[in-house]
Amino acid sequence: MRTEARVLLGLGTFFAIMDAVYWFWSKEDAGGVMIIAGTLLCFLPGLYYFWWSRRMRPRPEDDPHAEPAQGAGVVGTFPGTSIWPFTLGMASFVMVLALVFGVWLVVPGVALMFWAVVGATGESRRGGQH
């Protein structure tokens, strides 16, 4: 976990220094704001990982001497097949087509999206299809 944190914090620190130089040198707003956003995007998860890395024991994947057996057991929940990503994708497609072909397409788009989100959530609760 420590290396992950260092990667993000390192990038964030570089962006912060770069932004300070850029801001005071150029006085240009758009770029300065966008680099600040980039800095925060690195610090937010980076600090979270750093905080955790000091509180948890190293995971098997952080241990250079770990044996494969140490990773045995449940890795996570992986759904089998699911129709909901396709449904959600088609709903997004319809929503984007509404930008071009008329606002009325938002109605079926939102309906389809609602159906897909409800379906995907229900599937997660049941643990996926077997």
Added chain:
Amino acid sequence: MTEVLERPAPAGGHGHEEHGPTGILKWLTTTDHKVIGLSYTVTAVVMMVIGGAFAEIIRGQLSSPNGTLVSLAQYNELFTMHGSVMIYLFAGPFAFGALANIIVPIQIGAPDMAFPRLNALSYWLYLTGSITMLSGFFVAGGAANFGWVAYAPLSSSVATPGSGADLWIGGLLLTGFSAIFTGVNLCATVFYLRAPGMTMFRMPIFTWNLLVTAILILLAFPVLTAGLIMLYADRHFGTHIFSVAGGGVPVLWQNIFWFWGHPEVYILALPFFGMVTEIIAVFSKKPVFGYKGMIFATLTIGALSLGVWAHHMFTTGTVLLPFFSIMSLLIAVPTGIKMFNWIGTMWRGQIWFSTAMLMAIGFLITFLVGGLTGIYLASPPLDFFTHDTYFVVAHFHSVVMALVLGAMGGLYYWGPKITGYLLNERIGKIQFWFLFIGTQVFTLPMYLLGLRGMPRRMAIYPQHPSWQYLNDWATVGALMIGVSTILFVVNIVYSWKRYPAGDNPWDGHTLEWFTSSPPPHHNFYRLPPIRSERPTWDYNHPEHRALEHGHHEPAVDGSVK
């Protein structure tokens, strides 16, 4: 002694596709990263063929000064959609959606991507986004015609009123979200699903590069999406963010676009850097030279990439030239380190000139040309001279054609792992020479054209003998690249289920060569102990297994080499 232990099936065990749906329903409902990755690969290659066909028409038009193959309006649509299809729909999704999706989880010993359903959604957004963008050709007014960069005010509703432009924006919104979701997925997979012993500094370079790519996606793509929403609002909701008439700033679009666009260049390039690193190491029978140096070079490229965007805007007169020039020139340092490391990996290796290796070497040479001309363009005085000429076109075509060579190398290298069958090496090598020589014949005349003043994006040009023959050469090169693409398709058809690959045809280094070809559902039945960045090699060659970084095997006389 090395010993392989069974790793029990992960994930509560459900979701075995052997009992799942088949045929089209399997394709629609799959959450398996390998099937999704294969869908990405096929879609991206189809997009490459479509974009390539546009390129051939463009080159046909330019083969004579007053070409009549297409009208001026059609030419504008063609170069816009050629660039858009190649960058948004081929290079990017191929880089981080196709091979990455299949290979990264296997390389780190994971059963799947961290969020399989999000992964599937990414693919559907990519596919529908591609359809949306291309459907512009079928609406009144034709497809988008403002260049793939959509500069304001060309992209305003006054200059480009048609719905082709809106379909372009909509398609990009969908593919943009697809990229963001893939970025989230890749980060989470690399951070949370590595096998025991697979520390960050044992991950293969390809996976490292994809991690940095994913971080760059998360930094860059939301900016583009926000910009597109602003552009749409300008076109339809009466805002004036990018139009001078209402107090807006057209150059702001360029700032937003390139704040995404330049990291995007590295988002496209880094995965292919990773591919050729793997290929060169395996086919030189050596570990990667300077493994940690390679990783720090990748991270440095990622860090610098956020501070170089305005080198595309030197001639606007609104940007801080020294800052962007220095930052852009600095990129040459980590890239040079990589180049040095690739050569160092080959140095004194037992090089096997397979098709994949030839493609990787072709990548190095072509990328060197594109990279070095990039250094010229990072210098404002030279950029003022060559901006918006064919010199710039030649520069980025050297770079992206190098990426195509890398992509082909990746397909020849990992194709057997994905399908279980090798491609024909003889056809592959003929394809390589057409692609490699064609690329040089295509790009080198365009550099000269640029230096002689030919502007980009023009459908007809004055009768000028030195422009004419250079354009003819570029067209010949483009045709050779077209032949190489046809040879690739021929090779797939010819080699279809003809040459069984076995699990490890190249004596590979990384975990994907430890499992079967194609890998089973959830990828592994067993895992080797991971003690270096080459676990499969260590397992297959225990007498030559890797030592800790910085340690060397003692020589026969007991001294340390």
